[in-house]
Amino acid sequence: MVPISYYLVLSAILFALGVLGFLIKRNIITIFMSIELMLNAVNLSFVAFAAYWHALSGQVFVFFVMVVAAAEAAVGLAIIIAVFRTRQTLNPDRVNLLKL
Amino acid sequence: MLHLALFLIFGVIAVAGAINLVAQTHPINSALSLVVVMAALAAEYLLLGAEFLAAIQVIVYAGAIMVLFVFTIMLLNAGAEEHTRGSKVALIIGVPGLIIGSITVAWALIHAHIGAEVPVGSLYGSAQGIGHLLFRDFLLPFEITSVLILIAIMGAVVLARRES
Numbered sequence: 001m002v003p004i005s006y007y008l009v010l011s012a013i014l015f016a017l018g019v020l021g022f023l024i025k026r027n028i029i030t031i032f033m034s035i036e037l038m039l040n041a042v043n044l045s046f047v048a049f050a051a052y053w054h055a056l057s058g059q060v061f062v063f064f065v066m067v068v069a070a071a072e073a074a075v076g077l078a079i080i081i082a083v084f085r086t087r088q089t090l091n092p093d094r095v096n097l098l099k100l
Numbered sequence: 101m102l103h104l105a106l107f108l109i110f111g112v113i114a115v116a117g118a119i120n121l122v123a124q125t126h127p128i129n130s131a132l133s134l135v136v137v138m139a140a141l142a143a144e145y146l147l148l149g150a151e152f153l154a155a156i157q158v159i160v161y162a163g164a165i166m167v168l169f170v171f172t173i174m175l176l177n178a179g180a181e182e183h184t185r186g187s188k189v190a191l192i193i194g195v196p197g198l199i200i201g202s203i204t205v206a207w208a209l210i211h212a213h214i215g216a217e218v219p220v221g222s223l224y225g226s227a228q229g230i231g232h233l234l235f236r237d238f239l240l241p242f243e244i245t246s247v248l249i250l251i252a253i254m255g256a257v258v259l260a261r262r263e264s
Contacts, residue, residue, distance in 0.1 A: 075255045078256040
């Protein structure tokens with residue numbers, strides 16, 4: 001038996017590492033991966049609470065988070081490809097104009 | 101006891117993978133660390149009884165989404181990230197904010213009295229149960245999701261198209 005707070009602490013650590021990566025990384029693809037890490041951390045707390053309350057709807061929410069993450073990955077990577085094609089860089093510091 | 105040991109093993113693997121994701125400079129190394137994190141999280145889902153979600157986590161996240169990431173990294177031939185100076189604002193606001201935030205979260209978790217423990221061994225997150233819920237109670241969100249996917253597909257095709 002594991003207390004549910006252990007799962008929440010693990011989820012919080014992973015989320016904090018995701019925020020850290022989002023803030024300090026200088027590569028737009030790695031920043032994107034940090035966002036995925038944060039989504040995963042939230043999914044873990046969803047599943048932990050679903051097990052805690054014996055409610056299956058928490059797991060269904062995880063499905064929707066996964067679907068949104070997949071859609072976000074497809075659109076976001078397409079945007080990264082479009083940006084790279086015009087700027088030839090992946091550093092978000094150099095992408096400071098909305099104009100292509 | 102065994103459950104706690106498995107939780108700790110996979111939790112340490114997940115955190116180590118996440119730290120490696122942040123520490124590596126080359127994006128392909130970060131992507132592979134993220135695969136490790138997702139596989140470890142799938143094991144945690146199994147420990148929580150969510151067997152179907154664990155399978156979906158490996159197939160969709162570690163499989164499909166990460167392949168998309170690796171594909172993009174190789175398509176763009178992304179090298180190691182360039183080193184830039186950190187901003188002063190991050191140092192002045194970020195570090196105290198991080199300390200205050202972690203103290204708040206730790207305090208809340210200690211004083212929350214969520215002492216109850218998660219049951220082990222009851223695999224109640226079966227595909228049948230989730231399917232019942234998904235196609236009965238959550239039918240409208242499910243259908244809206246399909247529209248979202250369609251829009252995402254069209255958006256990706258339009259955005260990544262080469263300008264003629």
